[in-house]
Amino acid sequence: MIAPILAALNQLPDPKFRMVLLKAVAMTLGVLIVLYTVVGYLVSGIDPFSLPWIGMVDPAGLLAGLAVGAMMLASVFLMIPVASLCIGFLLDDIAEAVEQKHYAHLPAATPPGLLTTIVDTVRFFVILVVANIAALAIYLLVAPLAPFIFYLVNGYLLGREYFQLVALRRLPPREASALRKSNRGRIWVIGVAMAVPLSIPVLNLIVPLIGVAAYTHLFHRLRGNVSTQAGFNTQAR
Template identity: 45%
Template sequence: MIFSSIADAIAQLSDPRFRSVLIKGVGLTLGLLAATYAIIFFAIQLLFPESITLPFIGEITFVDTLLSWASVVLMLGLSVFLMVPVASAFTGLFLEDVADAVEDRHYPNVATAPRVGLPEALREGASFLAVLILANIAALVLYFTPLAPFVFYGLNGFLLGREYFRLIAVRRIGRAGAKKAFRSNLMTIWSAGALMAVPLTIPVLNLLVPVVGAAAFTHLYHRIDARA
């Protein structure tokens, strides 16, 4: 059930609605990260002096420039970790389009689900982004131990599984029903989320995770519902 759901999601990647969501999510992410880099770069140049004098060393020039470029290098490194959660948050604003595309093609007899409003989508996206970042920061120490792969895939698999399943289920059975369904199918959802977490470590491919995840969990929800 899990593998067939992911396979069906991947098979539909050529759908124009999938591409539209991906382009909008990645475009907004790149714009936000670029703006953040620019703000930090110029803020450092404004706040720090051009040179400082250190005891026994003397004057060091171009301090602001060095710090500015160092901040860019640091942000580029951090973007490896930030790109996916930020892209997930932005793409999450449009994931209902993905779910609708899947249901139109594979579940035409299912009634159209009511759409979540933009304010709620923004709130949910920001909440998911915050939880994802904070949880990974809390687990950062473990990422430098032999347990790192298990912690990374286990933690992010749980978070991704919960988020994408809830996203689909709430549209159909409300928050209370989605929470109950999640608890009843925890291991299936967690396992599917862990598989979706694998591409997170692969550059470029990781940008597909939100779209494929939403599509795969749409299939998974309907198959769980049919089995119940």
């Protein structure tokens, strides 16, 4: 499982890969800025009021500070669905960059249409948000195990979705699902390896791109396709 991740990391200097990385970082930061702005706007709309013996109270300033702090804390949890939302629109660009460098001998893939991409990306974003909200109850019940549950749940969801989308570029839905199900353990491991650094600021901006690239390599490894680049053999074992 290390080889696909290392191959993805080795491609970071690739100009086309860097361009996709810049797009992913810009989109992720843009979404987070919008979220912060919306929360700040909602808080600023609260009017000052007067309390007996205290006088005028301006809750906007207090709530703004609390909201920013809460958003910074929530960003650890928000980063996974936000990153998935952004990277979903760039998944084909990432997979194409990997295939042009490592699998140029293969015929061109057939990515899904724009409407399908939008529907799948938004659907997965909603699933991630709902799953993490539902898991909050479990986190409270078993607080010491909360980080492990968080990474296991999100690692499974990320791996399932990204591998499936990568596979659908070259396989019919039924075959893509069958390949994913028969290799769910490997896919889950890479998903967890992807979920852990997603909670680390700055590093979480590049992790989704590395994850999708790693799943592209894993897909070709499972299909028996060999990389044309020396030093990295993706032939299935």
